[in-house]
Amino acid sequence: MNPKDILKVEGVSLSFGGTTVLDRVDFDVQTGEIRAIIGPNGAGKTSMLNCISGFYRPQQGRLLFEGEHDLTGAKRVAQLGIARTFQNIGLYTYLSALDNLMAARHIHMRQNMVASALYWGFARKEEARHRAVVEELIDFLEIQHIRKMMVGALPYGLRKRVELGRALALEPKLLLLDEPMAGMNTEEKEDMARFILDIHIRRGVTIILVEHDMTLVMDIADRIVVLDFGTKIADGRPEEIGRDPEVIRAYLGQAS
Amino acid sequence: MAMLRPAGDFDRSYEQDMALLRQPWHYWLLGIGLLAAFTLPLWGDAYLVATANQIAYTVIAVQGLNILTGYTGQISLSQAAFMLVGGYASALLVIHAGLSFFIALPLAALAAGAIGLIFGLASLRVKGFYLAFATLAAQFIIPWLSRHTFKEYLGGTNGAIEVPLPQLGGVNFGEVSNYFYISLFVLLITTILMFNISRTRLGRAFVSVRDNDLAAELLGVNLFTYKLRAFFIAAMLAGVAGAIKAHSQRGVGTEFGYSLNESIIFLGMLVIGGLGTNLGPFLGVAFIILMEDFSDLLGGVLAAAFPELADQLLTSFRPIFFGVALMLFLIYEPRGLAHRWQLVRAGWRLRPFAR
Ligand SMILES: Nc1ncnc2c1ncn2[C@@H]1O[C@H](COP(=O)(O)OP(=O)(O)OP(=O)(O)O)[C@@H](O)[C@H]1O
Ligand SMILES: [Mg+2]
Numbered sequence: 242m243n244p245k246d247i248l249k250v251e252g253v254s255l256s257f258g259g260t261t262v263l264d265r266v267d268f269d270v271q272t273g274e275i276r277a278i279i280g281p282n283g284a285g286k287t288s289m290l291n292c293i294s295g296f297y298r299p300q301q302g303r304l305l306f307e308g309e310h311d312l313t314g315a316k317r318v319a320q321l322g323i324a325r326t327f328q329n330i331g332l333y334t335y336l337s338a339l340d341n342l343m344a345a346r347h348i349h350m351r352q353n354m355v356a357s358a359l360y361w362g363f364a365r366k367e368e369a370r371h372r373a374v375v376e377e378l379i380d381f382l383e384i385q386h387i388r389k390m391m392v393g394a395l396p397y398g399l400r401k402r403v404e405l406g407r408a409l410a411l412e413p414k415l416l417l418l419d420e421p422m423a424g425m426n427t428e429e430k431e432d433m434a435r436f437i438l439d440i441h442i443r444r445g446v447t448i449i450l451v452e453h454d455m456t457l458v459m460d461i462a463d464r465i466v467v468l469d470f471g472t473k474i475a476d477g478r479p480e481e482i483g484r485d486p487e488v489i490r491a492y493l494g495q496a497s
Numbered sequence: 498m499a500m501l502r503p504a505g506d507f508d509r510s511y512e513q514d515m516a517l518l519r520q521p522w523h524y525w526l527l528g529i530g531l532l533a534a535f536t537l538p539l540w541g542d543a544y545l546v547a548t549a550n551q552i553a554y555t556v557i558a559v560q561g562l563n564i565l566t567g568y569t570g571q572i573s574l575s576q577a578a579f580m581l582v583g584g585y586a587s588a589l590l591v592i593h594a595g596l597s598f599f600i601a602l603p604l605a606a607l608a609a610g611a612i613g614l615i616f617g618l619a620s621l622r623v624k625g626f627y628l629a630f631a632t633l634a635a636q637f638i639i640p641w642l643s644r645h646t647f648k649e650y651l652g653g654t655n656g657a658i659e660v661p662l663p664q665l666g667g668v669n670f671g672e673v674s675n676y677f678y679i680s681l682f683v684l685l686i687t688t689i690l691m692f693n694i695s696r697t698r699l700g701r702a703f704v705s706v707r708d709n710d711l712a713a714e715l716l717g718v719n720l721f722t723y724k725l726r727a728f729f730i731a732a733m734l735a736g737v738a739g740a741i742k743a744h745s746q747r748g749v750g751t752e753f754g755y756s757l758n759e760s761i762i763f764l765g766m767l768v769i770g771g772l773g774t775n776l777g778p779f780l781g782v783a784f785i786i787l788m789e790d791f792s793d794l795l796g797g798v799l800a801a802a803f804p805e806l807a808d809q810l811l812t813s814f815r816p817i818f819f820g821v822a823l824m825l826f827l828i829y830e831p832r833g834l835a836h837r838w839q840l841v842r843a844g845w846r847l848r849p850f851a852r
Contacts (some may be wrong), residue, residue, distance in 0.1 A: 285775060294715055319717030335773065338699070344701040344780035348717035354726055357699035360578045364697055365512065372511040 246308065247272045247415055247447050248293065251303035255288055255471075262288045263299065264471045267356055270415070275441055275448045277462035279455065279482075281491060284468040286451045290417045293449070294318050294325050306415070317347050323421035324408035325417035328451075330400050334393035338384055338403045341392055342375040372400040374408055382406045382436060405436060409444075416440065419451045430454070434461055455492070461481060467491070516539055517692055538674035547673045552786050553680035554741040557687050559766050559778040561734025562693075566764065567773035568700060569727035570707025572628055573615065575635035576735050577759035581751070583609040583645060583736025584743030588660040589650060591744075593711020598663035598744055602683070605740040606733045612639070614725065619722045636760055638753045657750035660743045676745050683741060687734060691775050694730075703727055704773070765819060769826045771833025780834040783817065792818050 255263040263285045270276045278286050291297040291486040293304055298314035306312050310321055324345075333341050350371060356364040379388055382402050387395060392403055401421060408416055421437065422430045438461060440446050452458050458465060459479040467475040469481060469491040475482055482488055518524055527598065538546050562576045587605035590596045591789050596604070612635075620631030627760040642658055643651045662670045670676045694700045705713035743749035762785065770781020792814035800807040830837060 296711070296715070316714070317717070318713060325715060327712070331709050331712035333705050333712070335708055336704055340701055340704075344705045344713075344718075345716050347698060347702060347705075350698045352698050354699055354730075357693050357697040360693035360697060368515060368697060369511045372515065376511070406717075 249305040253403035285471040300384040322414035324411040325415035328419040336348040339388040558738035561731040565731035568703040578639040579732040579735035580739030581755040583739030587740035606736040609736025610733035617715035617728030656752040771835030774835035776835040
């Protein structure tokens with residue numbers, strides 16, 4: 242086992258009823274890298290993230306986090322330092338952007354039920370302290386102007402950005418991003434790419450990025466896993482992936 | 498729109514930004530509201546004070562339901578049953594343990610909360626539609642137990658026991674104008690607790706369970722224990738409301754209501770007032786109780802005019818008006834009166850630029 246591996250996926254197989262969604266997938270993620278997972282529609286990318294975040298329990302294989310925690314069916318991934326965003330946005334619709342981020346501070350806060358209800362000394366100070374952490378993220382993501390707006394009323398691109406903020410508010414070691422740029426225009430995509438790179442470089446967060454936009458992935462990923470119909474068909478640096486015949490076939494096959 | 502604030506309104510600290518009362522007019526509104534409520538027995542007649550008293554303890558029960566159904570998104574059809582628990586608990590503690598009502602009240606809340614926990618443990622394993630049915634269990638079992646067990650304490654099939662008045666100094670709480678202050682004071686406390694819960698860790702966890710339970714779980718919120726907490730708080734507030742009601746009516750038991758019908762009306766009040774808002778319980782409860790009084794008034798007038806139909810006329814307007822009001826709200830203002838109020842307020846804030 243490589244000590245630099247933050248995550249090791251070993252022979253993961255997942256099926257629903259008769260359909261195999263993931264078939265003996267292996268890969269590793271090194272601390273501090275941006276690891277992309279790409280593949281045509283229905284390749285099993287989201288299912289892979291669901292396995293890592295403990296939401297799906299693969300029938301076979303292991304998911305080892307930091308060499309010691311098995312994530313297979315794990316319930317407390319937040320406590321381990323894993324956060325994610327969802328392909329179709331999983332925000333708390335009726336809360337403000339600010340409260341969505343504050344809600345992600347849950348595991349870092351200590352106040353109990355009684356303290357919350359009384360809002361005396363400790364709870365009040367704790368709220369203010371975490372508010373400061375969240376405001377720093379709000380500044381970073383440039384969403385000051387919408388902090389008190391209900392997220393359900395925000396345009397799509399901003400909601401994606403708030404969701405990224407919520408994941409960051411957990412202070413994860415490993416961040417899973419499921420198509421963070423899907424459905425965005427070029428300008429929004431560039432903003433999002435900039436945020437992802439900033440998170441990676443300045444905050445030192447390891448990132449697993451699922452994304453459709455090939456050119457973008459080639460630009461920002463350190464290494465890429467390619468899935469097709471639930472099997473891994475390639476794994477390597479962007480320039481290797483770009484000229485891999487299997488990958489070209491999978492993508493051309495989809496386009497034709 | 499919610500973010501628009503008058504120019505020149507800046508906060509110097511996060512605590513200041515998180516405060517509830519931030520504008521001069523907030524203080525004015527609160528002051529005038531409190532003044533009106535506390536002087537009500539001086540300028541209102543007995544009927545008005547009695548209605549206000551009923552509104553006050555009903556709001557407490559609906560605030561509890563609001564935590565469970567409004568904030569946490571878990572529907573419940575058993576709030577009235579937990580009021581019954583609180584009413585009996587407080588009455589028995591005063592009668593048999595010789596406690597003061599003011600000590601029995603918080604204990605009754607804990608008793609109702611504890612019974613709530615037991616039913617919560619059983620019913621919160623299912624979701625949505627099934628949960629509504631699971632909570633029916635409490636609404637059937639608790640009133641049944643009150644009629645068929647411990648008959649010498651609970652009144653048996655009479656469905657009623659006598660409840661003594663609270664004793665404090667020489668005040669005669671037999672006068673509703675005095676009793677009203679008990680209800681009002683407790684309501685003030687529960688309201689402060691509601692506002693605190695909704696702006697802190699607990700309230701955010703509740704709403705995250707409601708808005709996206711999958712995301713909430715991935716962010717470290719334990720779904721089951723938070724639903725259980727909500728169930729506990731809801732039952733506790735029902736217990737408080739039940740105790741206040743029991744001592745105010747000087748009797749408790751199934752003869753005094755506490756039926757499924759009431760549990761459903763509580764839900765209706767919450768929907769009409771606005772689920773998941775702190776203003777909602779006040780608006781919804783006042784709306785329905787005033788409408789009920791109006792229904793009775795109308796029924797009485799018509800019954801006098803058509804004596805041969807008196808029986809039907811006297812009883813039919815309440816359910817009809819309730820049903821129609823609920824339907825109209827669900828269609829035209831599903832977010833309740835509280836949302837309407839927010840729109841009005843937002844409109845004022847934008848003046849003179851609105852429209
Ligand atoms: N809960 C489930 N039950 C049954 N089938 C599922 C389930 N989740 C995923 N699948 C199936 O697994 C396959 C892979 O789905 P997945 O969402 O992981 O693909 P993806 O690579 O994320 O695709 P896309 O690019 O469209 O997001 C699909 O055929 C999908 O229908
Ligand atoms: Mg997907």
